[in-house]
Amino acid sequence: QVQLVESGGGSVQAGGSLRLSCTASGRTFDSYAIGWFRQAPGKEREFVAAISWSRGSTYYADSVKGRFTISRDNAKNTVYLQMNSLKPEDTAVYYCAADPGNTISIKRDGYRYWGQGTQVSVSS
Numbered sequence: 001q002v003q004l005v006e007s008g009g010g011s012v013q014a015g016g017s018l019r020l021s022c023t024a025s026g027r028t029f030d031s032y033a034i035g036w037f038r039q040a041p042g043k044e045r046e047f048v049a050a051i052s053w054s055r056g057s058t059y060y061a062d063s064v065k066g067r068f069t070i071s072r073d074n075a076k077n078t079v080y081l082q083m084n085s086l087k088p089e090d091t092a093v094y095y096c097a098a099d100p101g102n103t104i105s106i107k108r109d110g111y112r113y114w115g116q117g118t119q120v121s122v123s124s
Contacts, residue, residue, distance in 0.1 A: 002026045002113040004096050009118030020081040022096030033099050034079045035111055038092035047106040059104050086122045093117040
């Protein structure tokens with residue numbers, strides 16, 4: 001069993017930056033793929049970014065490519081999502097998710113474990 005806790009959300013103006021963290025407990029992140037998803041009010045939860053654990057391969061949604069960066073710190077059992085040049089349309093609850101194995105998935109059902117989410121609000 002893996003427990004995930006997101007942190008780092010908040011309110012910023014357009015053009016600003018935030019760094020989200022996803023910290024795991026229960027067991028280490030070894031051999032787990034990690035994904036970030038987001039859900040805006042009235043919309044489906046959508047894929048944002050993902051990283052494979054052992055090789056560090058990354059993948060991004062087109063809407064955030066070039067603005068967001070996913071990375072991980074093995075020693076801290078933590079994955080980060082650096083978000084720059086934020087736009088009002090980035091406003092959502094952001095969730096991290098984990099699944100055993102190194103295969104990156106852009107689908108919600110590709111992840112077994114989920115955090116509770118952290119709110120990101122971007123004003124124009």
